[in-house]
Amino acid sequence: MKKICNSIVLIVLAVSIMILGGCTKGQDSFSNATGSKIVVTDMKGREISLMEPATKVVAITAADCEILYALGAGDTLVGRGEYCNYPEAVSEVIAVESGAETNIEQIIALEPQIVFMNTMAQDVETVEALENAGIQVVVSVASDIEGVYGAIALIGAVVGKDAEATKLVEQMKDQFSEISASVNSEEEKTVYFEVSPLEYGLWTAGSNTYMDELSQMLGLKNIFADVEGWGEISQEQVLERNPDYIITIAAYMGEGMKPEEEIAQRSGWDKVAAVESERILNVNADIISRPGPRLAEAAQMIFDFIYKE
Amino acid sequence: MLRVKNLSVTVDLYEILKNVNFSVQENEWLMIVGPNGAGKSTVINAISQGISYKGNIEFCGENIASLKRNEIGKRIGVLMQNHSVGYAFTVEEVVRQGRYSYIPGIFSNYHEDNESKIEEALKMTGMSELRNHSVLTLSGGELQRTFLAQLLAQDPKVMILDEPTNHLDLVYQKQIFQLITAWVKKSGQAAISVVQDLSLAKAYGTHAVLMNHGEVIAFGTCDEVLTQDNLERVYKMDVNKWMHDMLSQWN
Amino acid sequence: MIKYRSQNLKPVEYLLLILSLLVVFFLCVCIGSVTIPIHNIVSIIVNLMLNKPIPEGVAGMIILQVRIPRVLCVAFVGAALSICGAAMQGVLRNPLADGTTIGVSSGASLGAVLAIAFGFSIPGIENGGVVLMAMVFAFISLLFIIALAYKLDCTLSTNTIILIGIIFSMFVSSIISFIITFAGEKVKHIMFWTMGSLADSTYEKALTLFLLLMVFGTIILINAEELNAFAISEDNARNTGVDVKRVKLLMLISVAALIGVCVSIGGTIGFVGLVIPHMMRMITGPNHRKSLPVTLFMGAIFLMLADLLARVILKPLELPIGVVTSFVGSIVFVYIFYHARKR
Numbered sequence: 001m002k003k004i005c006n007s008i009v010l011i012v013l014a015v016s017i018m019i020l021g022g023c024t025k026g027q028d029s030f031s032n033a034t035g036s037k038i039v040v041t042d043m044k045g046r047e048i049s050l051m052e053p054a055t056k057v058v059a060i061t062a063a064d065c066e067i068l069y070a071l072g073a074g075d076t077l078v079g080r081g082e083y084c085n086y087p088e089a090v091s092e093v094i095a096v097e098s099g100a101e102t103n104i105e106q107i108i109a110l111e112p113q114i115v116f117m118n119t120m121a122q123d124v125e126t127v128e129a130l131e132n133a134g135i136q137v138v139v140s141v142a143s144d145i146e147g148v149y150g151a152i153a154l155i156g157a158v159v160g161k162d163a164e165a166t167k168l169v170e171q172m173k174d175q176f177s178e179i180s181a182s183v184n185s186e187e188e189k190t191v192y193f194e195v196s197p198l199e200y201g202l203w204t205a206g207s208n209t210y211m212d213e214l215s216q217m218l219g220l221k222n223i224f225a226d227v228e229g230w231g232e233i234s235q236e237q238v239l240e241r242n243p244d245y246i247i248t249i250a251a252y253m254g255e256g257m258k259p260e261e262e263i264a265q266r267s268g269w270d271k272v273a274a275v276e277s278e279r280i281l282n283v284n285a286d287i288i289s290r291p292g293p294r295l296a297e298a299a300q301m302i303f304d305f306i307y308k309e
Numbered sequence: 310m311l312r313v314k315n316l317s318v319t320v321d322l323y324e325i326l327k328n329v330n331f332s333v334q335e336n337e338w339l340m341i342v343g344p345n346g347a348g349k350s351t352v353i354n355a356i357s358q359g360i361s362y363k364g365n366i367e368f369c370g371e372n373i374a375s376l377k378r379n380e381i382g383k384r385i386g387v388l389m390q391n392h393s394v395g396y397a398f399t400v401e402e403v404v405r406q407g408r409y410s411y412i413p414g415i416f417s418n419y420h421e422d423n424e425s426k427i428e429e430a431l432k433m434t435g436m437s438e439l440r441n442h443s444v445l446t447l448s449g450g451e452l453q454r455t456f457l458a459q460l461l462a463q464d465p466k467v468m469i470l471d472e473p474t475n476h477l478d479l480v481y482q483k484q485i486f487q488l489i490t491a492w493v494k495k496s497g498q499a500a501i502s503v504v505q506d507l508s509l510a511k512a513y514g515t516h517a518v519l520m521n522h523g524e525v526i527a528f529g530t531c532d533e534v535l536t537q538d539n540l541e542r543v544y545k546m547d548v549n550k551w552m553h554d555m556l557s558q559w560n
Numbered sequence: 561m562i563k564y565r566s567q568n569l570k571p572v573e574y575l576l577l578i579l580s581l582l583v584v585f586f587l588c589v590c591i592g593s594v595t596i597p598i599h600n601i602v603s604i605i606v607n608l609m610l611n612k613p614i615p616e617g618v619a620g621m622i623i624l625q626v627r628i629p630r631v632l633c634v635a636f637v638g639a640a641l642s643i644c645g646a647a648m649q650g651v652l653r654n655p656l657a658d659g660t661t662i663g664v665s666s667g668a669s670l671g672a673v674l675a676i677a678f679g680f681s682i683p684g685i686e687n688g689g690v691v692l693m694a695m696v697f698a699f700i701s702l703l704f705i706i707a708l709a710y711k712l713d714c715t716l717s718t719n720t721i722i723l724i725g726i727i728f729s730m731f732v733s734s735i736i737s738f739i740i741t742f743a744g745e746k747v748k749h750i751m752f753w754t755m756g757s758l759a760d761s762t763y764e765k766a767l768t769l770f771l772l773l774m775v776f777g778t779i780i781l782i783n784a785e786e787l788n789a790f791a792i793s794e795d796n797a798r799n800t801g802v803d804v805k806r807v808k809l810l811m812l813i814s815v816a817a818l819i820g821v822c823v824s825i826g827g828t829i830g831f832v833g834l835v836i837p838h839m840m841r842m843i844t845g846p847n848h849r850k851s852l853p854v855t856l857f858m859g860a861i862f863l864m865l866a867d868l869l870a871r872v873i874l875k876p877l878e879l880p881i882g883v884v885t886s887f888v889g890s891i892v893f894v895y896i897f898y899h900a901r902k903r
Contacts, residue, residue, distance in 0.1 A: 201757035201880065227877060234593035235759065236622045237876040267762055268625025271618070357799050382801020389799070395653035395791045396846035406789055410801030456796075463800060 040157045043150065044119065044139040053160025057114040058107050060098045063292035064116040064140050065090050067152050070168055070293040073159040079110040086286060086294075102126060108133045114158055116140050142291035145176070145213055151291060168293060175296040176217060179303045183219040189306075191220040192243035192274065195230055195285070197250045197259065198266060203232050210289055211247070214299050218306065220245065239268060245306060246274040249285035258282065281305045310335055310499050311356075311385070311467050316364040318351055318523075325351050326362070326523045333467065333516065338493050339501045340514035340531065344544060347520040349503045350390060353471050357387045368467070382410030386465035390472050390503075392452050397443040400436055400455050401427070407462035430461035433488060435481075449476035457485065468492070468500040474509065486513050508552065511535055519543060567849045577857040581635075588631045588864045593875045594622055633761035634867040634881075635860040636769035637826050638836075640777065640818040642859025645833025646840075646852055647780045650787035651811045652706075653794065655841075656722050658833030659819045663728035665830075667701025668694040668816075668823035670732045677739050687824065691768070695820030701728065702812050758826040758867065758881060765825050772821050776814035777856065783807060784848035791846055829863075831885040835893050836862055862889075 038050040058079035059065045065084035068074055074089055081098035084090050094110065097103035104126060107115055115130055118141040127137050138158060140151045149169045156165020193211045196203035205211040206227030215222045223241040224233060250259040257265070260280040269275050281302065288298040312332035318325045326348045333339040341349045355362040358374065358381065366373050368384050376384075386407075394403065407430070408423045431437045434454040439447070444455060453476045460468060468489065474482045490513060493500045504510050510517060510531065517534040519527040521543045527534040540548040569577075590601050596619045604623050607614050614620040645658035652662075659665040671693035674680070682688030705728055709721045780787075786807040789797035798804045822829070836859045837851065844850040863881075866888055870879040 198760040199757070201759050202878075224876065231877045232880070233876045234871055234878045235626050236592055236594040239618050239622050239626065240594040242618065266760075267629070268621040271621055357795075359795060359798055378798070378803040379801035382799070387799040389795060392796075393793060395793065396655070396841065398788070398792060398846050402788070402847060403792060406792060406796070406800050409785065409789060459796075459800070 038157060038160070040138070040154060042137075042139045042154060043141050043147075046137075046139065048114075048136045048138055048158070050113070050136075050158065054112075054114045054158050056110075056112045057116060057159065058096060058110060058112040059084065059116040060096070060102065061116070061118050061140070062086065062286065063142075063148075063290040064118075064151070064155060066290065066292040066294060067155050067168075068159070071152070071156055071159065071161040071164045073155075073161050073164075076159050078112050079107060104129050108135065114138055116155065116158075143208065145172075145210070145295060148291045148293075148295060149173075152293070172293060172296045176299060179299050180217050180219075182303070182307065183217075184307070188219065188221050189244040190223045190241065191215050191245040191247060192223050192238055192241070194246060194248040194250065194263070195289075196232075197248065197262060198235060201232050202235055202238070203230055205230055205289075210291065210295060210298075214288070214295070214302060217299060218302055220306070235266070235268070239272060242273050244273045244277075244279065246272075246280040247288075247302065247305075248280065248282050249288055250282065251285060252282065279305075310369055310497075311501070312365075312367045313352070313356070314365040314367065316352065316355055316362055316366065318348075318355055318360060318362045320360075324523060326355070329364075329520070329523075329525050331518045331525060331528045333499045333501055335497060335499055336493055336495075337499050337515045338489070338513060339499070340510040340517040341501060341503045341520065342505075342507060342510050342517060342535070343520035343526075346522075347543075348523040349520055350471055351523075352520075353387060353389075353469055353501075353503065356385065356469060379410040382463065382465070384466050386460045386463040386468050388456055388460045388468070388470040388473055390475060392456050394444045394452075397445050399441050400444060400447070400458075401431070401440040403444055403455050404430055404436075404440075404458045404462050407459035407464075410463065426462045426464060430458040433461055434458040435484075450478060450481060453477055454481065454485075466498055468498070470500065470502045472503055472505060474504070474506065482509075489513075507535065507540070507548065567847060569850050569853055574853070577854065581857050581861060584861045584864050585631060585635065588634075588868045589623065589627050591868060591872060592622070592627055593871050593878065594618075596622065629763050629766055630758060630761040631864055631867070632763075632766040633758055633769060633825065634863050636766060636773050637758065637822045637829065638832055638863025639856045639860040640769065640773050640822050641829060641833040641863075642836040642855045643777055643780055643852065644815045644818050646837035646848070646855045647787065647811050647815055648833075649837055650791045650848060651808060652721060653791055654721055655838060656834065657725075658830075658837075659815075659823075660729070660828060660830040661722055661725050661834060662702070663705055663725035663732070664698050664701050664816065664819050665823050665828045666729040666732040667704075668698040668820045669828060670701075670736060671695070671697025671820070672824050673736050673739055691821055691824040694824040695817050698820040698823070699813065699816035701732075702816055704728075706812075759878070761825075769821060769825065772817060776818050779810055779814045781852050781856075783810065784852050787811075787848040787852070788846075791848070826881075829882055829885060831882075831889045832859060832863055835889045839893060 038053065040048050042048060055076055056078045057068070057076045059068055059077060060081035062081065062084040065077065065080050066086055068077060069087050069090065074087075077090070077093045079096045080090055080093045082095045083098060084093075084095075096106045096110070102117070107130065112135055114136050116138050119139060130137050138154065140154055142148045142151045149172070152169050153162075153165050156162050156168075193205040193209075193215070194202065195205050195211075204224045204227060206222065206224045206229055208229055212222050212225065223238070223243050224231075227233065246263060248259045248263060250262075252258050256262075259282045263269065263280055264275050264278070274280055283298060283301055287294045287301070310333060313329055316326055316329040329348075329352060331339070341352065343349055351360065354360045356366055356373075368376075368381075373381050373385070404427050405423075408426065412423065428437075431440055434457050436451070436454050436458050439451060444452060447455065453473070457473065460470075470489070473485060473489075477485065486509065489500050489502075492498060502510075502514070514531045516529065517527075517531045518525055519534050519539055526543055527536075527539050537547075537549050590596075590598050600615075600619050601623055604614055604620050608624065614624070641659060648657040648659075648662060649655055672690045674697070675690040675693035680689040680693060682692060705721070705724050709724050712720055712724070786797070786802055789800060789802045790804075790807070794804060797807075837855045840851050840855045840858055844854050863885070866884040867881055869888065870881045870884045873879065873884075
């Protein structure tokens with residue numbers, strides 16, 4: 001349910017961002033390089049200005065936390081959303097209730113200058129309450145890889161790490177183009193993304209998801225491209241569409257069968273191409289579904305899985 | 310036949326019945342009388358095993374608590390004070406339930422005896438025409454008669470009736486009391502009734518138990534028990550005078 | 561001689577029920593998320609029965625390994641939940657009683673969640689620990705709820721027991737949330753589990769359901785007379801010779817076992833146990849000798865059709881079955897209610 005909400009909101013936002021235009025194109029439009037004053041426009045079109053780079057921030061989404069650390073600005077974090085778990089250092093930072101009920105008081109108590117949020121936890125009152133307390137809210141929400149670049153640039157500008165942000169985005173772009181260049185685009189293989197295993201109801205990642213974007217980059221066809229976002233599908237469909245590769249983000253708890261094994265032993269699945277040739281990959285859900293710097297890592301993982309024996 | 314020995318009932322530290330003793334023999338009709346709150350219905354509840362109690366209740370010497378439920382059902386039948394039915398059963402279905410003790414379970418239900426008893430019961434209480442009506446559509450009196458029919462179908466040795474004239478008009482009151490009088494005369498049968506109407510008690514009962522505050526004040530034949538003294542003690546009013554005043558309305 | 565009209569369903573009516581069940585079963589196997597021509601399906605089944613090799617291809621896999629086990633499980637769960645609802649409505653004399661309203665399903669969920677959180681399992685039986693805990697907790701919940709209801713209101717009026725059931729469900733939800741907070745890595749496991757699904761039905765699960773349904777369903781069916789007695793009134797039942805304590809215990813155990821296994825296999829599916837017995841009573845009358853078998857079959861049919869709808873209405877997406885049962889069930893219920901009133 002949450003995931004449907006998430007994807008619907010992200011999709012709506014993606015459309016509105018594209019309509020707004022300039023926000024995601026080019027990182028230089030974010031920061032005003034003249035003088036030491038920083039003016040940025042966040043991903044909801046709101047303008048935020050700072051006298052100098054922020055030194056105390058709270059990041060609610062896990063992706064934003066990862067971006068901050070990747071930019072070397074991890075020390076600016078005074079508070080983080082409860083679901084932030086990477087890198088390990090972030091667990092030292094005070095956790096703030098996030099998710100459906102973002103705790104404004106906790107955030108205010110930490111006295112940050114900036115709060116990075118996505119639109120899920122937001123409503124007008126939240127933003128007002130924070131702004132009244134002298135805290136500026138920066139909305140960072142990305143629904144595709146372009147959006148991630150935008151988020152990195154935005155966050156970089158706010159904490160005064162523009163150079164690092166540019167470098168990180170370049171790195172990611174390079175990694176992605178290297179991967180797409182090495183892709184064998186002659187035969188189109190198919191892939192099935194499983195985000196929730198059979199026992200809890202089979203869910204897949206359809207079009208307009210990071211996974212889908214990655215698959216396109218890798219020259220794979222998502223068998224559920226006709227599904228919007230994340231959706232619950234029938235295993236009959238998987239059997240009929242017969243994917244060449246299966247990528248699952250189910251979490252392995254350390255006991256029982258590994259997700260790859262579980263999929264392979266499902267009755268009726270033994271003749272699926274991916275199962276017969278043992279082309280099932282388990283990827284950590286955090287790496288592949290967060291709009292953060294590790295998406296490049298995910299792409300690499302999938303690339304290695306498909307093209308290297 | 311039915312003997313209640315040292316019956317005591319305590320609920321939530323409150324003693325509802327204290328050492329109640331009485332019995333009813335074949336062909337007797339025992340009337341249980343007493344003011345509200347005397348514990349009359351509790352006695353009935355105890356006999357029908359609906360409440361836990363101390364003491365013994367014996368049927369022909371056997372402690373009924375040790376009997377199987379349907380065995381108790383064959384010996385003792387109860388017509389309760391209040392009737393409510395959860396679902397829209399028909400009159401006939403409710404009456405049929407009275408035969409349960411004889412055919413417990415669903416495996417064999419057809420027996421001539423059963424059918425004739427049910428028919429008879431319906432006829433005796435005048436419910437034959439209404440047999441296919443839902444009990445939820447009946448009047449208070451018709452519902453009372455339905456359950457009476459059930460009791461008749463159950464054909465126990467001892468009939469226990471808690472205020473059987475509730476909701477019944479005079480015609481039916483008379484009919485029912487005559488019915489039970491005849492019934493009690495049959496061999497091996499007896500009846501116990503809780504009544505509020507002392508005239509009915511005197512008119513139809515052979516024996517009586519006068520109760521107050523959970524204790525037996527007097528037990529014996531109707532004449533022995535329903536004396537002016539006893540009644541005045543218990544009801545704290547001149548019962549005889551009251552009755553005469555009522556009757557004088559008809560002169 | 562007095563003419564005796566049998567209380568049971570006529571053989572012809574039983575035949576009709578069985579036929580309807582088979583027809584609906586076949587329908588649900590033929591139609592699904594993936595379109596497979598009927599003659600394919602028929603040839604697959606025929607080959608299977610004649611022990612001949614099944615034609616190669618995805619169709620065989622889908623029909624035999626996915627669809628048939630699923631429709632079987634759905635049918636058994638539908639039958640089990642319905643007959644449990646009917647039994648509870650009889651024993652508690654409460655037309656609003658069913659697994660979810662009384663809180664039994666929540667109790668079963670709690671048992672299952674505890675089993676997952678503490679890694680309780682029975683060696684050899686897949687998910688055995690979860691199923692067992694679900695059944696045990698279903699039973700304890702029933703006892704607790706009924707005892708509490710008695711304390712508060714010894715007439716066990718409709719309002720009391722439903723109120724307690726609802727409060728109990730909320731209480732259990734909060735405990736489950738509490739456990740989730742402390743379950744660490746097992747969190748996702750549990751959270752997903754609470755949503756429940758019949759998507760992973762297998763022949764083994766169908767067999768488990770079938771065996772338990774045979775045992776406990778039969779126990780409920782043969783107590784039809786006793787349930788009638790309870791449905792009139794518990795006091796009246798006792799006075800006419802019914803062993804009230806024994807019947808209650810039997811019913812509670814049967815209901816707990818069936819709901820426990822249904823919840824652990826398919827999650828909480830509401831509405832079926834509440835509405836099907838109600839609708840069937842409107843058609844057959846309250847005599848359990850008629851209403852129980854009809855409830856059993858119609859429960860299976862209803863859930864199979866609901867599942868069919870869930871599988872095809874948005875293909876390739878699948879709706880959660882609870883959504884369909886509530887939606888469709890409400891409409892069908894109003895329709896039947898309206899017609900019954902008119903008579």
